[in-house]
Amino acid sequence: MKRVHVAPTLLDAQLAADALSSLGIATRILNANAAGALGELPFLQVQPEVWVDDDAQAGRAREVLAALHAAIPRTEKTCPRCAERNPGNFLSCWQCGAPLPE
Ligand SMILES: [Zn+2]
Structure with a gap:
């Protein structure tokens, strides 16, 4: 597993994961339920993270996410x-x- 994205929100993580799975890249979202712990943990440790199962797809996944981010007006x-x-x-x-x- 490789981390390819740290999302500011769970929605953002979900959008990234959906975009990757639509291309056949299997993903997991970690820290999806950690937002409730905000205030008890340092902020950066509780942001949702998108990981790809297959390390070999991490490079492709990062390219897809960079393109996705650039497309936001x-x-x-x-x-x-x-x-x-x-x-x-x-x-x-x-x-x-x-x-x-x-
Ligand atoms: Zn004005």
Whole structure:
């Protein structure tokens, strides 16, 4: 087994595992249930981890996950009122509260 991904959330880990298993790469998610222990353990030790069963597939798995991560849109929106830049998923400007375009 080789670890190929440390996920910020269990959902993220599940998405990564699903993407890999759809390509025939067998995975396991470790620490899936550790989030409840947050506060008792150092944060980095309780993040969900995605492992591949077959070490020989670890390189391919990392490539797939890197491509998946790169495909996430990281657009920004410019506020029409104050011209502040906002993350693409914001619905209103964090600075002045004006609605942002879709
Ligand atoms: Zn604004």
